[in-house]
Structures are given as structure tokens and as C-alpha cells.
Amino acid sequence: MLPASRRPAPSVASGSPDEAAATLFAEASSQGNGVVERSYEIAGRTVLMRFAGSAMFDRISGSFAHLESARLDEPDLRVNIWDTASTGTVAPPILGVELDGDPTGPIYYYEEGDVQALSRWNTLSVFDGHANEAWFWAPDPATMPSWDWASPMRSILHWWLGRHGILQVHGGAVGLPEGGVLVVGRGGSGKSTTTLASLVSGLRYAGDDYVAIETGPSPYVHSLYSSGKLDTHHLERFPTLRGAVVNPVRPEVEKAVIYAQRALVGVSIHGFPIRAVLVPRVAGVPDTRIVATTATAALAAIAPSTIFQLHPPQRDALAQMGTLVRQVPCYSIELGTTLEQIPHAIAELLEEA
Amino acid sequence: MQRYVTNPNVIHETIDGETIIIDLATGTYHSLLGAGPAIWDAITAGSTMATVVEHAVRQFDAEPAEVKRAVEAFVQQLEQAELIAPTDAAATDAPEASAAADSNLPFVAPKLETYTDMQDIILLDPVHKVDSRGWPHAAETPAG
Numbered sequence: 502m503l504p505a506s507r508r509p510a511p512s513v514a515s516g517s518p519d520e521a522a523a524t525l526f527a528e529a530s531s532q533g534n535g536v537v538e539r540s541y542e543i544a545g546r547t548v549l550m551r552f553a554g555s556a557m558f559d560r561i562s563g564s565f566a567h568l569e570s571a572r573l574d575e576p577d578l579r580v581n582i583w584d585t586a587s588t589g590t591v592a593p594p595i596l597g598v599e600l601d602g603d604p605t606g607p608i609y610y611y612e613e614g615d616v617q618a619l620s621r622w623n624t625l626s627v628f629d630g631h632a633n634e635a636w637f638w639a640p641d642p643a644t645m646p647s648w649d650w651a652s653p654m655r656s657i658l659h660w661w662l663g664r665h666g667i668l669q670v671h672g673g674a675v676g677l678p679e680g681g682v683l684v685v686g687r688g689g690s691g692k693s694t695t696t697l698a699s700l701v702s703g704l705r706y707a708g709d710d711y712v713a714i715e716t717g718p719s720p721y722v723h724s725l726y727s728s729g730k731l732d733t734h735h736l737e738r739f740p741t742l743r744g745a746v747v748n749p750v751r752p753e754v755e756k757a758v759i760y761a762q763r764a765l766v767g768v769s770i771h772g773f774p775i776r777a778v779l780v781p782r783v784a785g786v787p788d789t790r791i792v793a794t795t796a797t798a799a800l801a802a803i804a805p806s807t808i809f810q811l812h813p814p815q816r817d818a819l820a821q822m823g824t825l826v827r828q829v830p831c832y833s834i835e836l837g838t839t840l841e842q843i844p845h846a847i848a849e850l851l852e853e854a
Numbered sequence: 855m856q857r858y859v860t861n862p863n864v865i866h867e868t869i870d871g872e873t874i875i876i877d878l879a880t881g882t883y884h885s886l887l888g889a890g891p892a893i894w895d896a897i898t899a900g901s902t903m904a905t906v907v908e909h910a911v912r913q914f915d916a917e918p919a920e921v922k923r924a925v926e927a928f929v930q931q932l933e934q935a936e937l938i939a940p941t942d943a944a945a946t947d948a949p950e951a952s953a954a955a956d957s958n959l960p961f962v963a964p965k966l967e968t969y970t971d972m973q974d975i976i977l978l979d980p981v982h983k984v985d986s987r988g989w990p991h992a993a994e995t996p997a998g
Contacts, residue, residue, distance in 0.1 A: 795869075801885065
């Protein structure tokens with residue numbers, strides 16, 4: 502986080518966050534660094550990201566690289582992205598002061614009409630649902646925490662996808678184009694172990710921590726990020742991924758990040774039908790096995806962390822996740838220490854599904 | 855006749871005879887087991903305590919006095935957990951609750967399990983609403 506003393510003074514003292522963001526992005530875009538534009542297909546829709554200069558593009562675009570699209574049609578969402586350090590523009594207003602004793606800083610939320618905004622980790626996300634336009638700002642790409650640049654713009658995607666009945670969930674997903682599994686559970690439950698162990702197995706990768714789901718008659722999971730995160734000590738169990746770590750030098754508290762698409766070209770996937778929900782548990786024995794669990798156990802594994810990690814919590818999110826766990830079978834995957842067994846167990850489950 | 859309303863910060867979902875309840879304000883989540891979901895359904899339908907008890911007595915195969923004691927104790931637990939609160943509003947028993955049929959289901963005592971591990975996330979992520987002056991003015995009292 503940028504210390505308050507190094508933070509540029511805000512130039513906008515009042516007004517709405519979308520107006521402030523639009524003004525500042527226009528200034529940032531005119532600083533001579535040009536605008537980098539990329540189209541991405543996210544949840545079957547076109548998202549145009551416009552970066553003021555290359556600094557933020559270099560910082561966050563790796564997570565979306567697998568979703569890059571050549572589509573030139575009118576975007577369903579336009580996101581304007583800039584930073585202060587590389588453009589020299591002033592910072593947008595950051596609300597209030599940090600709370601004592603909160604190392605990650607406070608969160609401020611704004612909602613008025615169709616406009617939502619959130620300031621977190623010293624970045625700013627703004628979404629105008631009427632205009633289908635959003636803004637994302639960071640003070641300095643170099644100081645963004647890895648959990649933010651590896652899974653960037655989660656609030657914007659949460660708000661936008663929510664308007665289309667699509668729910669961003671705290672979970673990973675691996676499978677095949679014809680169907681796969683949603684892997685759910687709190688941090689430390691084994692989601693990343695399950696999904697990243699599958700990278701070299703022939704299964705395709707849709708995400709390890711945040712994906713988006715549709716719970717209609719045919720439940721479907723959409724990939725949001727190509728990134729995967731591992732604790733440093735955990736990385737030792739994945740020797741094939743060590744060379745793919747994109748932040749080999751990192752603060753002790755941060756995880757190693759890999760981009761699945763870079764680690765293994767073609768492994769990432771836009772999404773697939775959900776055939777089952779898996780709740781991982783670290784078993785501590787050599788063998789992995791998959792056993793049936795209750796829909797309620799799966800709901801308890803996915804719902805609280807999904808609902809509380811995004812703001813504002815969606816009141817209908819619990820019902821959507823309840824619909825999902827009623828629609829597909831739910832299993833507990835007891836993760837063994839022989840990692841190769843994990844994807845094989847999932848593949849066998851998918852063959853039977 | 856005593857009646858209860860559910861906490862407006864609460865969302866709930868019942869699957870396979872178990873109810874998951876999440877309190878969006880505190881980060882606490884709960885699980886209702888045994889006869890708990892049936893009692894919860896009757897309460898959230900707006901029934902009076904007398905109807906909740908009557909409903910449970912007709913639904914479960916057990917001594918009425920035993921069911922009554924269990925229901926009353928469970929409702930007290932729900933109230934202490936701030937999932938429901940008594941209301942003075944006029945009772946309007948939902949027809950579906952009043953018309954509960956005899957089911958003779960085996961009676962398993964209602965159980966409330968409470969989990970607070972998500973409160974860490976809430977406490978780490980205090981959200982501050984902006985006040986009536988709008989962006990970028992923070993309200994003086996942080997809101998959860």
C-alpha cells in the first residue's frame with residue numbers, strides 16, 4: 502500500500518465517482534503514453550479494456566490473456582484502467598482515513614442509482630451499470646498486492662456479472678469442454694491443490710479461487726482469471742510450476758502466482774458445464790478418494806466465503822448456490838499426498854458423471 | 855399471541871432437511887438440524903407460537919408435551935442468536951402453516967449450530983458507507 506505521505510493529493514473533492522474517474526482517466530490517457538486496448542470474452546460477453554499506457558496492462562493483463570478476443574463488436578462492458586505512478590496524474594479521492602489496526606486498510610463503498618464504487622487496498626473500482634462502463638485505478642502497479650493484481654477488478658466483475666444473473670463465487674474449476682467440476686471451500690481447504698494439480702493431467706483449467714457460475718437449467722462455470730496462487734512452502738510440491746512463477750521476488754506474506762495459460766499453453770478454458778461440486782479436504786494420506794457428500798455440506802463450503810468476500814453481498818446469492826448444489830451431485834475429495842492421483846480421481850468421476 | 859419476525863440481515867436456504875442461515879451483518883452462519891427447519895419454516899411464515907407448536911405436534915410422531923418443550927426451547931435459542939425477534943404486530947397465521955397435515959415423521963430434537971469463522975473476514979473488511987453528502991465523504995459512523 503502506498504503510504505499516505507506518498508499519495509498524490511486528490512484533485513476531485515466532491516461529486517460522483519464515475520465523473521471523477523472519467524475525468525482522471527481522460528487526463529491519464531493524454532499523457533503521451535497512448536492507450537492500449539484489448540478485447541476479452543468474459544462469460545460469453547465482450548469486455549473492452551482500455552489501459553492508459555502500458556504499466557497497468559503489464560501488471561494485470563496476464564490474468565485475462567486466455568480470454569483475449571479478436572471480436573470488434575460493440576463491447577458489453579468497457580473498462581478504463583490507469584495508475585498514478587506511470588501517468589503522473591493525481592489520485593482519485595480515497596475516502597476517509599485508514600482504521601487503526603487494520604493492515605489492509607479500510608474499504609469504502611458507494612452506491613447511488615446505477616453507479617457503484619469501492620475503494621480497497623488503496624485502489625478504486627467504479628461501475629456505471631447504465632452506461633456499462635467501469636474504471637479501475639491503482640496508485641502504482643508495483644505496489645499492488647499480488648492477490649489484487651492476480652485476480653484484478655473482482656468488484657467490477659461482481660457488479661457487472663450480477664446484472665446478468667451470473668454469480669462470482671469463491672471457488673476453482675477444472676474439467677473438459679463437455680463438463681467439469683466446481684471446487685469450493687474456504688482458503689486453505691485445498692482448492693488450489695486440487696486445481697493446480699490438474700494442470701498437467703489433461704484437464705483444462707478455469708480458475709483456482711474465483712470463477713463465475715450460472716445456475717439455470719444447465720449449470721455452467723465461466724473462467725475469470727488464468728492465475729493460480731500457491732503458498733511458498735506449497736510450491737515445493739509443484740516442481741513443474743516453479744519455473745512459471747511470475748513473482749519470484751515477493752513479500753513473505755504473498756503467494757507465488759502462476760498464469761496457467763503461460764505455464765501450459767492451451768490448458769486454460771473459457772468455461773464448461775458443471776457436472777459436480779467438489780469440497781476438498783486435506784487427508785494427509787497418500788491416496789486421494791472421492792466420496793459423496795450432502796448438498797448442504799457443499800452449500801456451507803461455498804456460500805459464506807462467497808457472500809462475505811464481495812460487497813455488497815447479494816441477497817439472492819445463497820439461493821443461486823442452493824439451486825446449483827441441488828442440480829448437480831456433490832462430493833468430498835479427500836486429497837492425498839500423491840498429487841498425480843488428484844486429477845485422475847476427478848477424471849474418473851467425470852467419466853462416470 | 856406471541857409471534858416473531860426474522861432478522862432482516864438474515865438469508866436462509868433449506869436443502870435436504872437442513873437449513874443454512876447467514877447473517878450478512880455479522881458474518882455468523884448457522885445450521886438448523888432435526889426438527890429445526892420445520893420450526894423455522896413455520897416461524898418465517900408468520901405463525902404465532904401456538905401455531906408453530908401445533909404445526910410441530912401434528913408433523914412429528916412424539917409426545918405433544920415433549921415437542922412443545924423442544925419447540926419453545928429452540929425458539930428461545932433462535933431469539934438469543936438474534937435470528938428472530940418478537941413482534942407486537944397482529945398475528946396473521948399463514949394458511950399453509952395452519953393447515954399442516956399430520957405427517958408422523960420421526961421426531962429429532964431441533965438443533966442450532968453456529969459458526970463464527972467468517973467473522974474474521976467481516977472484521978478485516980470493514981465497509982464504510984458514504985454519508986448523505988455523497989462521494990467522497992465518509993459517514994461518521996462506520997457501518998458493517
